[in-house]
Amino acid sequence: MAERQKHVVAKVSDFEGTDRKLVEVKGRPIVIFKKGDEWFGMLDRCPHQGGSLCSGSLISWVESSGPGDYRMSRKDEIVRCPWHGWEFDIRTGVACARPTKYRARPVGVSVVKSEETETVGNLELYDVSREGDLVVVEL
Amino acid sequence: MNVEARPNPLKTQSVELGIADCDVHPNPASLEDEVFPFIEQKWRDYIATYGMVQRIGFAGGTQYPKGQPRASRRDSYPPEGGPPASSLSFFREQHLDAHNVDMAVMIPLRIGQALQNMDLAVAVCAAINEWQTEFWTSKEPRIKGSIVMAYENADACVQQIEKHAHKDDFVQISMLSRTPDPMGHRKYWPIYEAAAANGLPVGVHAFGYGGNPPTGGGYPSYYIEDMMAHAQSCQALITSMVYEGVFDRIPDLKLVIVEGGIAWLPSLMWRLDKIWEKNRLELSHVKRPPSEIIRQHVWLTSQPIEEPDNRQQLVEAIEWMGWDRVLYASDYPHWDFDDPKRALPVQLTKEQRDGFFRGNAYKAYGLS
Ligand code: FES
Numbered sequence: 001m002a003e004r005q006k007h008v009v010a011k012v013s014d015f016e017g018t019d020r021k022l023v024e025v026k027g028r029p030i031v032i033f034k035k036g037d038e039w040f041g042m043l044d045r046c047p048h049q050g051g052s053l054c055s056g057s058l059i060s061w062v063e064s065s066g067p068g069d070y071r072m073s074r075k076d077e078i079v080r081c082p083w084h085g086w087e088f089d090i091r092t093g094v095a096c097a098r099p100t101k102y103r104a105r106p107v108g109v110s111v112v113k114s115e116e117t118e119t120v121g122n123l124e125l126y127d128v129s130r131e132g133d134l135v136v137v138e139l
Numbered sequence: 140m141n142v143e144a145r146p147n148p149l150k151t152q153s154v155e156l157g158i159a160d161c162d163v164h165p166n167p168a169s170l171e172d173e174v175f176p177f178i179e180q181k182w183r184d185y186i187a188t189y190g191m192v193q194r195i196g197f198a199g200g201t202q203y204p205k206g207q208p209r210a211s212r213r214d215s216y217p218p219e220g221g222p223p224a225s226s227l228s229f230f231r232e233q234h235l236d237a238h239n240v241d242m243a244v245m246i247p248l249r250i251g252q253a254l255q256n257m258d259l260a261v262a263v264c265a266a267i268n269e270w271q272t273e274f275w276t277s278k279e280p281r282i283k284g285s286i287v288m289a290y291e292n293a294d295a296c297v298q299q300i301e302k303h304a305h306k307d308d309f310v311q312i313s314m315l316s317r318t319p320d321p322m323g324h325r326k327y328w329p330i331y332e333a334a335a336a337n338g339l340p341v342g343v344h345a346f347g348y349g350g351n352p353p354t355g356g357g358y359p360s361y362y363i364e365d366m367m368a369h370a371q372s373c374q375a376l377i378t379s380m381v382y383e384g385v386f387d388r389i390p391d392l393k394l395v396i397v398e399g400g401i402a403w404l405p406s407l408m409w410r411l412d413k414i415w416e417k418n419r420l421e422l423s424h425v426k427r428p429p430s431e432i433i434r435q436h437v438w439l440t441s442q443p444i445e446e447p448d449n450r451q452q453l454v455e456a457i458e459w460m461g462w463d464r465v466l467y468a469s470d471y472p473h474w475d476f477d478d479p480k481r482a483l484p485v486q487l488t489k490e491q492r493d494g495f496f497r498g499n500a501y502k503a504y505g506l507s
Contacts, residue, residue, distance in 0.1 A: 049481040055214035082213030083476055085206055 004138050007124045012111055012133035019076075022054040025107075025139050032109055032135060033058065033090055035076055040090040041109035041137055042079070047095070047102050051083035059087070061096070079104075108138035156493075157241025157281075158479055159500035161440045162344070162397050162468035163234070165245050165275055165282070168225040173274055174250075177266035182259055191263070192255045194319065195348040201249070202353065203362040207474035215472035223472035227278055234471045235281055238479050242500065243471075245275060246285045246313055246344050246397065253291075253315065253348040260289035268303055276308035283504075285313035285342055293329040300330070304337035310504040311340045311395060315347025316369065322376035323383030331385060331392050338505050340393035340438075343376060345369035366475075373399030374407050377437060381411060384424040386432045395438045395503055398470060402445045405459035408433055434461055438503045440468035441495070442477040450485045462491050466500045 009023040015034045022044055023030050029044035031054035044054050061074040078087050078096060087096040088104040095102035111133050117123050123136070167173040175183050195202055207213060209222055215233065217226035224230055235243060247270075251263030264287045271284035286303050288296035296312075303309050312334040320326065322343070334341050346369070352358045353368040355375075373396050386392055411429035415422055425432075439460075445453055457465055467483075470476050483495065501507065 049478045051212075052214055055212075057213065082207075083474060085474065 005122050005124065006120065007137050007139065008112075008117060008134045009137050010135040011131070012135060014135075019058065020054055022052070023137070025137050028139070029054075030107055030137055030139070032137070033079070035090075039109040039111060039135065041107040042088070042090065042093055043105040043107065045105075046081040046083065046086060046088075047104055048081065048084060048086050051081045053079050053081060053088070053104065055082040056080045057082075058090070061089070110136050110138070112136050156497055157239050158467060158496040159242040159244075160234075160238070160240045160469045160471070160479070161244045161342075161395065161466040161500050161503075162442060163230075163243045163245050163282075163471045164224055164248060164473060165227075165230060165271075166222045166225045167270060167274070168221040174263075174266050174270045177269040177273075178262055182262045185256075185259060189256075191251070191259065193348045194253045194255055194350045196350075202348075202358075203365040205474070206362060210474055211472045212474055212476055227275065230471075231279065234469070235279075238469070240469075240479075241281050242283060242506075243281055244283050244285060244310055244342070244500075244504075245271060246342065247271065247287050248315075248344065248346060250287070252287060252289055252313075254289070257289060257292055261292055261295040264289050264295075265299060268299060268309075272306070272308050283310040284308050285311045286339075287313045288330070290314050290327065290330060291319065293326060296330045297333045300333040300337060300339075304333075304339055309339070310506065311342040314341055314343045316343050316345050316372040316376055316396075316399065317347035317349040317351065317353065318376070319349040319351070321379035321383075323379030323381070323385050325383075328385065328388070331389050335389045335391040335393070338391075340395045340503055340505075342395040342397055343373070345373065345398040369399040370403050374403060377407065377433065378411060381429045381432055382415075382422055382425060386436050387424060387426055392436060393438070393503060393505075394436055395440065395466065397440045397468065398442060399439070400443070400445060401439045401441060401460070401465055402453060402456040404433070404437075404439060404464070405456055408460070434464065438464050438466055438499065440466045441482060442468040442470045443475045444477055444482050453483075454485050462494055463499055463502070465495055466503060467496045 007025050009025060010021055014021060020031060020033050023032060031042055031044040033040045042053055044052050046053055056079045058076040059078050059080050060072040061078050062070055062072050064070045077090050079090050080087050093104040093106040112120055114131050114134055117134060211223040215223035217229040219226055234240060247267050250267050251260050254260035267287045275282045276284045286299055286309050288299050290296055300312060331341060353365050355371055359365060408430035415425060415429050447453055467479060
């Protein structure tokens with residue numbers, strides 16, 4: 001397997017007013033979600049028929065022990081595909097309805113300070129000037 | 140046949156020629172701007188005063204809220220604004236060009252067929268036919284229309300058919316599956332006769348407001364049960380048309396069932412044959428085994444296609460009905476859209492693939 005590299009894909013400030021951004025890394029579309037101070041990334045192709053998860057809504061995890069009962073938790077941590085509505089955990093990529101069968105592909109996302117980009121090594125620059133805090137994808 | 144054969148890994152389909160998509164749903168950007176100009180002032184005033192009341196017990200909207208807003212893919216809203224599939228340029232970009240579609244059959248929905256005021260229904264349907272030509276088919280030759288009609292008024296339907304059937308803009312007559320009476324009822328026969336006389340199939344799309352509960356057992360709790368019930372209404376309408384002798388009476392009639400699923404058809408044919416053999420007293424006007432009639436007169440569109448874990452089982456179901464019976468459809472821009480590259484992820488022969496994605500549709504619509 002090819003070694004993973006780190007790629008700068010956006011500025012943190014690009015996420016003002018939005019919780020997501022679609023970027024391209026090594027020719028692959030990657031959606032990045034920001035939830036508070038946490039960052040999540042996934043290949044932007046639904047494992048079902050390839051819908052763009054970036055256009056999906058972020059919803060809660062809904063559980064039920066049986067008819068008439070439901071509990072909701074983990075607000076905005078489940079992405080619902082904009083096409084047929086399959087749901088995936090943005091932390092793991094696991095499909096909510098059939099967790100053992102399907103999985104969206106998660107990718108690592110982190111934030112580095114621009115002055116650190118020289119020191120963490122192996123950073124490719126994607127149209128982002130090195131100012132402020134930068135969002136980095138590992139792929 | 141080994142029904143447990145291992146599924147082939149997911150494959151994407153490549154079709155050299157453009158594909159035929161037998162179900163797409165362009166929308167007016169605004170009824171007032173695009174459709175009302177084709178309606179007499181009297182009816183515009185009527186709509187402003189009384190609204191458009193459907194034959195259902197729910198004021199405004201559909202019986203069941205859809206799983207996605209406007210029942211559409213969330214990425215299908217045009218950048219310039221307006222509802223999904225209301226912009227020709229974005230329709231071309233996101234669908235026709237992106238998927239190499241060279242014939243897309245538009246089927247307008249929720250726009251007048253089942254309005255309770257019959258004269259209003261006739262006026263709105265007539266306007267929708269003008270709108271299809273003016274805003275879509277005359278601007279984009281890859282898009283073909285469906286003649287929309289207030290099908291509870293067969294005389295008005297025949298007039299619309301006579302008016303539009305000869306135009307290249309239209310490839311079928313449009314009805315919806317949930318009619319007030321079973322579709323083999325004689326009140327609908329003039330429609331079928333006119334369709335056949337003009338060489339156009341009757342395309343029956345799932346949905347519609349007949350005033351009956353969507354399932355044979357009443358009103359279900361969930362939207363997705365409403366969706367599942369399309370297979371029921373489609374089986375009921377095929378049964379009705381076959382047993383009422385519609386195809387015996389009108390030998391040139393072609394029927395395209397849209398969006399009701401496909402894999403149930405083989406078992407329906409088995410059951411219809413078996414019952415037909417045993418009930419000659421009731422059904423002596425049906426001259427041939429129902430399965431033979433269906434294989435000659437009926438096509439099904441693929442979307443929303445069944446997705447068994449073992450995809451090979453779907454291939455077997457299609458084999459049981461015949462590869463020439465199934466037409467690819469995307470249902471763009473609706474949420475249960477099937478991407479042509481992923482709709483049938485199994486290894487197909489060239490003949491199967493070309494028929495499914497193109498040739499069968501051209502035959503059904505009588506095009507070359
Ligand atoms: S493509 Fe995502 S649910 Fe179908």
